Amino acid sequence: xxxxxxxxxxxxxxxxxxxxxxxxxxxxxxxxxxxxxxxxxxxxxxxxxxxxxxxxxxxxxxxxxxxxxxxxxxxxxxxxxxxxxxxxxxxxxxxxxxxxxxxxxxxxxxxxxxxxxxxxxxxxxxxxxxxxxxxxxxxxxxxxxxxxxxxxxxxxxxxxxxxxxxxxxxxxxxxxxxxxxxxxxxxxxxxxxxxxxxxxxxxxxx
Amino acid sequence: xxxxxxxxxxxxxxxxxxxxxxxxxxxxxxxxxxxxxxxxxxxxxxxxxxxxxxxxxxxxxxxxxxxxxxxxxxxxxxxxxxxxxxxxxxxxxxxxxxxxxxxxxxxxxxxxxxxxxxxxxxxxxxxxxxxxxxxxxxxxxxxxxxxxxxxxxxxxxxxxxxxxxxxxxxxxxxxxxxxxxxxxxxxxxxxxxxxxxxxxxxxxxxxxxxxxxxxxxxxxxxxxxxxxxxxxxxxxxxxxxxxxxxxxxxxxxxxxxxxxxxxxxxxxxxxxxxxxxxxxxxxxxxxxxxxxxxxxxxxxxxxxxxxxxxxxxxxxxxxxxxxxxxxxxx
Numbered sequence: 095x096x097x098x099x100x101x102x103x104x105x106x107x108x109x110x111x112x113x114x115x116x117x118x119x120x121x122x123x124x125x126x127x128x129x130x131x132x133x134x135x136x137x138x139x140x141x142x143x144x145x146x147x148x149x150x151x152x153x154x155x156x157x158x159x160x161x162x163x164x165x166x167x168x169x170x171x172x173x174x175x176x177x178x179x180x181x182x183x184x185x186x187x188x189x190x191x192x193x194x195x196x197x198x199x200x201x202x203x204x205x206x207x208x209x210x211x212x213x214x215x216x217x218x219x220x221x222x223x224x225x226x227x228x229x230x231x232x233x234x235x236x237x238x239x240x241x242x243x244x245x246x247x248x249x250x251x252x253x254x255x256x257x258x259x260x261x262x263x264x265x266x267x268x269x270x271x272x273x274x275x276x277x278x279x280x281x282x283x284x285x286x287x288x289x290x291x292x293x294x295x296x297x298x299x300x
Numbered sequence: 301x302x303x304x305x306x307x308x309x310x311x312x313x314x315x316x317x318x319x320x321x322x323x324x325x326x327x328x329x330x331x332x333x334x335x336x337x338x339x340x341x342x343x344x345x346x347x348x349x350x351x352x353x354x355x356x357x358x359x360x361x362x363x364x365x366x367x368x369x370x371x372x373x374x375x376x377x378x379x380x381x382x383x384x385x386x387x388x389x390x391x392x393x394x395x396x397x398x399x400x401x402x403x404x405x406x407x408x409x410x411x412x413x414x415x416x417x418x419x420x421x422x423x424x425x426x427x428x429x430x431x432x433x434x435x436x437x438x439x440x441x442x443x444x445x446x447x448x449x450x451x452x453x454x455x456x457x458x459x460x461x462x463x464x465x466x467x468x469x470x471x472x473x474x475x476x477x478x479x480x481x482x483x484x485x486x487x488x489x490x491x492x493x494x495x496x497x498x499x500x501x502x503x504x505x506x507x508x509x510x511x512x513x514x515x516x517x518x519x520x521x522x523x524x525x526x527x528x529x530x531x532x533x534x535x536x537x538x539x540x541x542x543x544x545x546x547x548x549x550x551x552x553x554x555x556x557x558x559x560x561x562x563x564x565x566x567x568x569x570x571x572x573x574x575x576x577x578x579x580x581x582x583x584x585x586x587x588x589x590x591x592x593x594x595x596x597x598x599x600x601x602x603x604x605x606x607x608x609x610x611x612x613x614x615x616x617x618x619x620x621x622x623x624x625x626x627x628x629x630x
Contacts, residue, residue: 127437127440130437133433135433136433137431137432137433185401187405187409192402195402199399200367202367203368204368204370206368207371211605212315212319215316215319215605215612216312216315218612218613219315219613219616222613222616223616224620233617236613237613240609240610243507243528243602243606244602244603244606244607245334245335246603246606246607248334255338259338259339262511262514263514270511270512
């Protein structure tokens with residue numbers, strides 16, 4: 095029963111929603127809207143689950159004094175403080191919550207993302223080598239696209255931004271379409287396997 | 301060990317230091333650089349501009365990113381809002397993730413500072429944060445009735461009762477959706493709003509995500525796209541040259557012209573700037589605050605960084621080939 099009931103729910107609802115897509119009637123649409131409205135109930139449960147999971151993982155780390163447990167203290171403190179100021183003073187302009195967001199969250203997130211520039215530059219220097227014809231094509235394409243993205247490229251020649259656009263519009267597009275078609279076919283095959291009960295790994299190993 | 305071998309094994313920290321200098325110095329000491337506009341940016345500009353002064357047309361800005369990608373996306377959000385405010389276009393804002401809500405309010409506040417006559421609920425409306433669980437009901441619901449689907453705005457007011465809703469019912473009127481994202485979020489708008497209801501969809505994305513969107517641009521499912529900081533810089537220039545342009549002849553902005561944009565040079569590093577159009581040699585003075593040229597200043601740093609990476613690759617490859625040659629000779 096533990097495996098059969100979820101399987102029946104998935105297969106039954108799966109076929110119902112596939113049928114909905116091909117039935118352009120008001121009843122079908124109303125049923126779909128009614129069903130989708132249930133999704134509102136999922137979000138609050140997900141939040142509760144997320145917070146519980148966070149406290150369990152970091153609480154255990156602190157209790158056991160696991161390596162780098164101090165970071166867990168910072169994480170839990172951040173959760174408490176942010177939630178506290180949000181509940182007490184609200185989240186509008188001029189509140190401590192927004193001050194925290196603008197002066198802590200925003201610069202920290204931007205810093206983490208900007209580290210990419212350092213890694214890319216280092217990787218380009220250490221690993222981007224014309225070792226084979228394929229790597230050389232990649233290298234030349236990267237040169238043109240990088241130059242085409244900045245004013246210097248156009249200053250050297252109007253041909254560079256145009257070549258950069260061509261690379262994005264033709265070879266890049268062809269590759270992207272190929273990947274998208276592959277992903278689409280793969281998703282269809284997997285969905286069919288789930289609908290027919292062949293693919294059951296989502297049920298877990300029990 | 302030869303010079304080239306030494307340089308092959310250079311400590312990464314030296315590279316990091318050069319990167320930091322190449323990015324920080326142009327930001328601290330900005331300079332004038334030319335911005336060339338591309339077709340996806342122009343198409344989006346023209347689409348938004350076509351809504352000017354129309355009571356029964358509006359655009360929806362969807363914020364789907366967090367603070368980490370603000371450097372690229374925030375300037376484009378401010379530029380588009382500035383365009384809407386300059387051209388008297390109704391604009392709505394919405395987000396489905398909690399970290400996007402303060403960013404959305406921040407972009408709106410920064411853009412509207414220069415337009416004291418604008419009124420919330422009349423000229424613009426911030427729908428605020430809606431839980432992601434409501435994404436589908438809202439996106440699909442707006443195809444029938446925007447007021448019903450969204451229900452209340454960020455201030456808790458009934459959307460249906462707001463003055464801005466006069467003439468706005470569904471995607472026939474709320475006819476352009478622009479999604480600002482560092483992810484594939486825009487595909488959901490294409491799937492549900494574009495395919496199902498025929499709404500126009502555009503994207504403002506980080507540079508790394510731009511390549512993914514080209515198939516949708518080519519198919520026409522995206523009417524335009526701003527790609528990374530470059531797209532933001534292009535849009536800033538378009539707004540300067542057309543929507544926010546003022547002189548004796550054009551007291552309230554001017555219409556887009558491919559010829560004008562091709563020949564216009566906007567030096568950003570003067571408090572009072574001049575526009576020089578190739579054909580008419582028109583000159584005008586416009587105050588340009590930092591917030592309306594931040595993408596172009598950022599592009600200075602990006603330009604230097606790109607050149608630096610190209611130089612790194614060239615040096616790395618010269619070293620690689622010389623080292624290989626030496627090994628073969630030995």
